[in-house]
Amino acid sequence: MDIAKYEGKQMNIISEISKYSDAMKESIIDKLRKIAEKGAMTCPFCDEKLILRAGDIRGVHFAHIRGKTCLESSAYDTYSNQVKRESQKHSVIKELIYDELKTQEKIKPDLKVEYGYKEKAKENWKYYPDIYLNKNGKEYAVSIVTNVYKIGDENVVKVIEKRNKYFTNKGLEIVWFIEDRELADDLSNRVIHLWEAERNLTVKTNADTQWDQFLLNLIMNYSAYDLFEVLNYHKRSSLSIDVRSLYYVHSVGEEITFSVYRLILDEAKAPFRAFAVNEGYKMNISKALLIQDAIQLSDHEHDSKDKELFRNKFISNLKDFELKRQQEEDKETKYVPYQDYINIQREQATEQIKNEVEYWVSNDFDVVEHKYKLERFTINSGEAKNLFFFLKRYRNDLNDYGFNVLMFKKLARQALGAISEAPTREWLVEIDEL
Template identity: 45%
Template sequence: MFHAIYEGKLFNIEEQILNCSDRKQEVANLKKRADKGAYVCPHCGASLIVKAGDVRGVFFAHSSGDACALKESYDTYKKQTARESKQHSVMREIVHEVLKNQEKIRNDLQVDFGYIAKAKERWSYFPDIVLKNQEQELAISILTNVDRTKDSKLTKQIKKRNTYFKEKGLQTLWFIEDQELSLDWDNHVIHLWESEIDLSVKTKEDSNWDKLIQGLNEDLPTILDTLGYWRKNKEITLDTRSLYYIYSTNEGIDFSVHRFIIDEIQFPHRAFALTRGYRMNISTALAFNEKLALSDPGQETNEMDQFYNKYIKRKEEEASKKTQLAKSQLEYTSSIFTSRSTDNHHTGDKSTISISKSEVASSLNSPYPAQTSKKMNYTDLKNNLREKFGMTQKEQLRLWNIYVLKRGIKDFDLLWLVAQQLDNFDQFEKALNEYNK
């Protein structure tokens, strides 16, 4: 085990070794004190010895045949956390210290390492820290050292632990090492491990984000398209979730919160990032007042304002593009019909020209042509253009890569309206180029 009572206080042998300048000499000092009975078990009060090895490191142990429930719980916990990075123990100690300091001024708060708090109950799994407030208990755990080969197995382990803790009556909260964070803010995407999806939580702040998005009076896919997010799924359920990351710094630990809407639950896992995320000092994040803070109200308001303003600006830009496209296409289509009128004048055929010009004028006169109840998506447009123009694969790739992705022309209803007035893909592409001048 890593903890013992020394000089009336809880002593962590890992932290002591990490902070010493001469490891070999420090281990010798620890062993000498232990031989003289300086360290005792926090649970049973028995004297502890110090052991050191290349595999298990430096730790406290009971003398042979003198084991107690705490040793058993420690051994279980040690096996459970063997996969974690070296930073895990540092983060655990700092989180414990921040919470323990609040315990000193709050009689209703009790904080312990999980394997100590639940030693007598001989649990199968232990959280890193147990926080108890009156009759409510919270299991706090820290996740580090994830990669693709470990992720699937780890997700199953996390599910078992969370289920086990909940069956024991505890709520669960996970912090994730910042090295696992993969955010591409330019594209509003956060790439996730499967285990991260499983550890995401729903908070009061997340529900407030749901209300903000509902107040935009647009369906969620349209909102995501407007903000330039590439959706893998046609339909996405509005359900804002949160993840909490912790960062080791020279001064201690920082904390950040990230809010997102899950898009893909199969590998590769991804989500729409609502926020860039903001960092907080760990003491602020773990301030306890009936519950842990885990957020900054001022920052939350600022994040929501930024999201709302960005969305409104994109909508205005989109409306402006619609107006420009409609105007440009009306001018271009009129020039086509002027040319056709000249040609048909020699054949004496005027009725067709008159009808076509009338249809074009009525459909393109408004900068916002009437929409159907169901908005057209790119697949619908692609299929329609293939049927009308015989659009080739090469032309389809140009349409997608140049005009939709690069130039951001995504009003597919309007594009189809324009296409209906033309005869071939070359005319259609010319109209798109005129629009982007």
């Protein structure tokens, strides 16, 4: 153990001797050993006498006298070993969180806050959370992870997995805080790229369950669409609606802030990634750690705003998505909507008539000659066609010749009784229907 009670204060032997130069260390250790032998240094947990050992294997440390080791001190040792990999910020962040929670403990009679190793020492746990919480019988394991940049390390992944399993089996809800952030988010693609360990550091809170409800409602209201596809997320596996959160903690001096990221984990295979439910937002310590029925860990107002944003984004994307899908379908089937088809036909017909009219004007169409041929049933198909377009275009000018459309319709009907040539008949029918 690296700590002892000395003259009413706690002494950490490692930081104590680090105050001295290498040349002086040996004599300082020697002096402290003599002080301990006289019974001046005691166990902070059980008050038994401690001795100072400076063995090669374990370095300088305090120990109970043979056979008298207490449970708390061995829990402390287990815990110290466990946090060896953490950065110096780890204990700073832990103490700030502990102090904030302890303040609440004073005014909340059904809240208990304790260091994990102290609370569970008697049960001789294999791992301890940094902080243990008990709110009205519900227990929480709060832990801080630092050195996140090393988190790709397979050992860390296993360690976190083991602790998650261990605390869950003990019936504790797990809360992880990650120091700073190695966050690699790409919000244009709504993706958060993760370390494998970060998958295991996600937490499920009440706010996440409310997000599940919100998303399920949205999916139900727009059941013809794939939520992830509409939001341009390139999913690699079929995702179920299970929103989880990642909490990053950032410390500057005595101040820490939390940021919360909500996400849905994608395939459990490298490279690890998740669908970004929100863009992430910051919270101060008192809001994040406020305990009501559970640890708050969320800003209700901010989450409401995020839900509004999510819905708006989804609906605006839906319009683009629908348009794109329509265009793709059109491309595939060469499908033209019926009204467009009619318009195109009409345009082509108008163009054709215009050409025909120009033809007659330049060629001096002789309506009298054509009427004569029609009466005698000697009109051919080309002449019948020209006559049709002339009548259609210049029906108002027929008076100049003493003719009218009815006259031509009657003649066409009579000709139909005498002419058997199909192409001619077709134009005669057109004239009859003018």
